[in-house]
Amino acid sequence: MDAPVTPPEVRSADTARVDLLLIAEMISPGSRVLDIGCGDGALLRILSEKHGVDGRGIELSQAGVNQCVAQGLSVIQGDADTDLVHYPDTAFDYAILSRTIQATRNPRHVLEQLLRIGQRVVVSFPNFGHWRVRVQLLLGGQMPHTDTLPELWYDTPNIHLCTIKDFLALCDAIGAHVERVVALNANGTKLVSMPLSTQNLFGEQAVFLLSR
Amino acid sequence: MNENPGAESFAELKRREQITNPQSEVVHFPASEGLPLDSGSVLAPFSVAYQTYGTLNADKSNLILVCHALTGDQYVASPHPVTGKAGWWETMVGPGKPIDTNRYFILCPNVIGGCMGSTGPSSPNPETGRAYGPDFPVITLRDMVRAQARLLDHLGVDQALSVIGGSMGGMQVLEWAATYKDRVFSAIPIACAARHSSQNIAFHEVGRQAVMADPDWCSGLYLEEGKSPRKGLAVARMAAHITYLSDRALHTKFGRNLQDREEVTFGFDADFQVESYLRHQGMSFVDRFDANSYLYITRAMDYFDIAADHGGVLANAFAGTKTRFCLISFNSDWLFPTKESREVVHALNAVAANVSFVEIDSNKGHDAFLLHEPELFDTVRGFLSAAARRRGLADASAGA
Numbered sequence A: 001m002d003a004p005v006t007p008p009e010v011r012s013a014d015t016a017r018v019d020l021l022l023i024a025e026m027i028s029p030g031s032r033v034l035d036i037g038c039g040d041g042a043l044l045r046i047l048s049e050k051h052g053v054d055g056r057g058i059e060l061s062q063a064g065v066n067q068c069v070a071q072g073l074s075v076i077q078g079d080a081d082t083d084l085v086h087y088p089d090t091a092f093d094y095a096i097l098s099r100t101i102q103a104t105r106n107p108r109h110v111l112e113q114l115l116r117i118g119q120r121v122v123v124s125f126p127n128f129g130h131w132r133v134r135v136q137l138l139l140g141g142q143m144p145h146t147d148t149l150p151e152l153w154y155d156t157p158n159i160h161l162c163t164i165k166d167f168l169a170l171c172d173a174i175g176a177h178v179e180r181v182v183a184l185n186a187n188g189t190k191l192v193s194m195p196l197s198t199q200n201l202f203g204e205q206a207v208f209l210l211s212r
Numbered sequence B: 001m002n003e004n005p006g007a008e009s010f011a012e013l014k015r016r017e018q019i020t021n022p023q024s025e026v027v028h029f030p031a032s033e034g035l036p037l038d039s040g041s042v043l044a045p046f047s048v049a050y051q052t053y054g055t056l057n058a059d060k061s062n063l064i065l066v067c068h069a070l071t072g073d074q075y076v077a078s079p080h081p082v083t084g085k086a087g088w089w090e091t092m093v094g095p096g097k098p099i100d101t102n103r104y105f106i107l108c109p110n111v112i113g114g115c116m117g118s119t120g121p122s123s124p125n126p127e128t129g130r131a132y133g134p135d136f137p138v139i140t141l142r143d144m145v146r147a148q149a150r151l152l153d154h155l156g157v158d159q160a161l162s163v164i165g166g167s168m169g170g171m172q173v174l175e176w177a178a179t180y181k182d183r184v185f186s187a188i189p190i191a192c193a194a195r196h197s198s199q200n201i202a203f204h205e206v207g208r209q210a211v212m213a214d215p216d217w218c219s220g221l222y223l224e225e226g227k228s229p230r231k232g233l234a235v236a237r238m239a240a241h242i243t244y245l246s247d248r249a250l251h252t253k254f255g256r257n258l259q260d261r262e263e264v265t266f267g268f269d270a271d272f273q274v275e276s277y278l279r280h281q282g283m284s285f286v287d288r289f290d291a292n293s294y295l296y297i298t299r300a301m302d303y304f305d306i307a308a309d310h311g312g313v314l315a316n317a318f319a320g321t322k323t324r325f326c327l328i329s330f331n332s333d334w335l336f337p338t339k340e341s342r343e344v345v346h347a348l349n350a351v352a353a354n355v356s357f358v359e360i361d362s363n364k365g366h367d368a369f370l371l372h373e374p375e376l377f378d379t380v381r382g383f384l385s386a387a388a389r390r391r392g393l394a395d396a397s398a399g400a
Helices: A018-026 A042-050 A062-070 A080-086 A107-117 A131-140 A164-173 A196-202 B005-020 B141-155 B168-179 B198-213 B215-220 B230-244 B247-254 B273-286 B291-302 B338-350 B365-370 B374-390
Strands: A032-036 A054-059 A074-077 A092-098 A118-126 A177-184 A205-211 B025-029 B046-053 B063-067 B105-109 B162-166 B186-190 B324-330 B354-360
Touching: A018 A042, A018 A092, A018 A118, A018 A177, A018 A205, A032 A042, A042 A054, A054 A062, A054 B354, A062 A074, A062 B354, A062 B374, A080 A107, A080 B338, A092 A107, A107 A118, A107 A164, A131 A196, A164 A177, A164 A196, A164 A205, A177 A196, B025 B141, B046 B141, B063 B141, B063 B168, B105 B141, B141 B168, B141 B291, B162 B168, B162 B374, B168 B186, B168 B291, B186 B374, B198 B215, B198 B230, B198 B291, B215 B230, B215 B291, B230 B273, B230 B291, B230 B365, B247 B273, B324 B338, B324 B365, B324 B374, B338 B354, B354 B374
Parallel strands: A032 A054, A032 A092, A054 A074, A074 B354, A092 A118, B063 B105, B063 B162, B162 B186, B186 B324, B324 B354
Antiparallel strands: A118 A205, A177 A205, B025 B046, B046 B105
C-alpha cells in the first residue's frame, strides 16, 4: 500500500508512528507475520531485528518495495484489495494492516481475508471520531485536516474513513473477536481505563487486535 | 551482408575448438554415470564445462550458481575465449560487485546442449566418433538442471546459497527450486516465466526455420559437410535480438537515422542504422555460436512449463519449499512481461513461501538484466546479503 496517511519518510520516524511500536508489542517473538501496506519496511525491520519475527510484506508502491528488498526484507508489490486471496488459510500467526484499511476499496472484504490468512489480525487506523475532526466539520464546515489526515479531500487516498465505534461495528458484523483495543492521543499516549465513547473522542488513532 | 571469409574461418576454428577442448574447467561423467533425460534417452557419457570465481569456504555454504541464458555461456566474469569480449555479467559479478567474489564462490556451468564445452549436438557421438548433429537427443531445461546438480555433487556441495539467472537462466532457477527444493537456499529468477508463452515459441520457431532453410545447414550435418549455416543463424539472431529490446530503446538508439548516407538509396542495402546494427548482431553471433545448439536450446525453452509437470497447478511445484525467493522483472520487457513473474509470485504466495518481488522501471526491454541497472544491483546485493546472514555466513568472511 502507498503510505496512505503520511509520506514514507515521516512514517518511518518512531515519533510519527507510535502505532508501529504498539503493534510490535502485540506480536509474539518468533512468529510468522504478514505486514500489508508495509511502506518502507519500518515495522518489518523493528519486528525482525527486535522480535526475531519471520516477516513478509506487501506494498502497493514499487519504490517502497524496492527499498525494502534492497534492505533484505521479504516484500512483494501487491494490493490488499486484490492480492490477499492468493494466500492459504492460516498462513501467518499475524496479519497486520497498519494505517491502510481506510485506503482500501473494500475494507470488509480485506478484513475478512486478513482473518482468513492470519491467526490474529492487527489493524491500526486514524480515528475519524477524534474531537478535532468533529470540531472542524461542525464549526468550520469543511473536511477535517489533521496530523494523521493531512491531505485535502480531493487528493487523499483515504476513501473509507471510520471511527473506533464504526470499526467495532464492522468487527461485530463479520464475527471477528476483539481481543484488544488501544487508542492513542495526539501525543502518542495510550488512553487507558476510559470508556469507549471517551476513547472515540480523544483517540487520534486506534490499534485493534482481532481473532476469528 | 558483407562477409570476410578468412576472418570467419579463423573465428569458426577458434569456436569449434571450444566444443571439445574448452578453455574452462570440465568434468567428464563416464558412460556408466550417464544423464537420464526427460525424453527417455540417456546422455552418456557427458561433460559439463564450467567457470568459477572466488573461493569455496570450508563448510561449502557460499556457493552461488549462475545459470546462463539461451546464447550465454560460462564466461560470466572473464573474457570470452572466442570473441575476447568481457564476461557477460561483469556488471553483476566481481570483487565488491552485487555478487561479490570476495565473499561468495560463483559457479557457472555451460548448459548441456550448448557449444562451449558441455556436451551438445556438435560434441562427438561416442557411437560414431562424429558429431551428434541431428542425432543429439532433444533436451529440456530440467535435463540441464540435472546436469548442473551432478556438477554440484562432483564439487561436494549439497546446497547452493543462491541460484540466480536471467531469461532462460531464470527459468532454470525456477526449475532448480521446484526439482531440488533442499539444495536451493535462495533463488533469484530474473526476467523469466514458469512456462514459455506461445508468442515466445512462435519467435523461436521463426529462428529455427531460418536456420533450417539455409542450404548450408545440410539437414543438421553441416559439420560433416564442412559447412556452416551462417546466414540462417544470423537471421535467427536478428529476429531474436529485436525481442530482447524495447520499441523505445530502439527508437532512442536509432530512430529512423540513416547509415553512412544522406538519403535512402531506393534499394535493399542497410539504409537505416537499425538494419546495419541488426546485421552486425547477426554476423557477430555466428562467430561464437553453434547452429544446432541454437535449435536444441530454443526447443528446450519451448518445452518448459513447470505447472504442466505438476498436475497443471504451479503452486504444487513449490509446495513445502523453504527457499527464499526474489523475483525481478522489468516493465519494458515484452518477451517475459511482469505478469509472468507475478504469476510465479502468486503461486509462491499460495504455498506461503518466503518471496520478494521487484519490478524495475527501465526502458531497455528484456536485455535490461544484462545492463547497468542500479536498482537491479541494489536488489540483488540486499537480498543476497540477507540470505547469507540467514545462512550463517559472517559479514566479514572475505575469501580474498
